[in-house]
Amino acid sequence: MGRKKVIKDPQEELEAESKLLIDEATNLMKLHNYTKALSIYQKALELNPSDQNALVARSKCYLLLGDPSKGLQDAETALTNDKNNIRAIYQKAEALYFLGQFELSLMFFHRGLRLRPELNSFRLGVQKTQEAIEKTIGGFERQKKPSSSKSSSRKKSMPTIPEESRPKTGIKTANKVSLEKREARKLLGELCVDKEYLESLLKNPDLKRADTGTEQVSNLVNDAVRFLNSRQEFWRQQRPCNALPKHKKIDMKWNN
Structure with missing residues (x-):
């Protein structure tokens, strides 16, 4: 008897091909080749328009390319199929x-935090969004507040302070920088030395010479500094400045 011919499901074939394309695009994202990755994500979605992994991945790609409107559309499309899709x-x-x-x-960061409270990404998202709201409200109130004639006349009548009695701005700035460095050392511990080195490296004019077509050193340094800043802010919100973090690693990246 001859072998039975296995008939493959066309839908399964499309899903398998789509997955291969998504994997290829994900690798390109790791290499910061976002434009090429976007075109491959689009091919994957042409094969399987309801693929949530491809939608979420393309959403992230759009954000990295500076197009948050299209990134929002992909995220909303993925949520129509699964409203609890955490990514x-x-x-x-x-x-x-x-x-x-x-x-x-802020509402969606809180929603994600309720669903997955162990993910630091949502906690940091809540913090940065609250800060943005506070800055926006503060700026609006300063613009709205009128300058009264009373205060202006009061300023005119105030005596002139001798220059030697005025506070030294340079000293204040230096003290502020010193305090910020001291706080960073308490929050980051030994990693503070790495952060200071990387920040000084970014100011080095010879850094661009180290960049090649396949590996952008400046991008890697920027990513590392951003991660350390996020970690420092996280520990600042979580515990007092006199307490050093005990955890060695905080996973801040999403795997597509």
């Missing part, structure tokens, strides 16, 4: 943040 919730919150819709962004 889609995060992408929607991020897209809203970059669009300046801080109140809505």
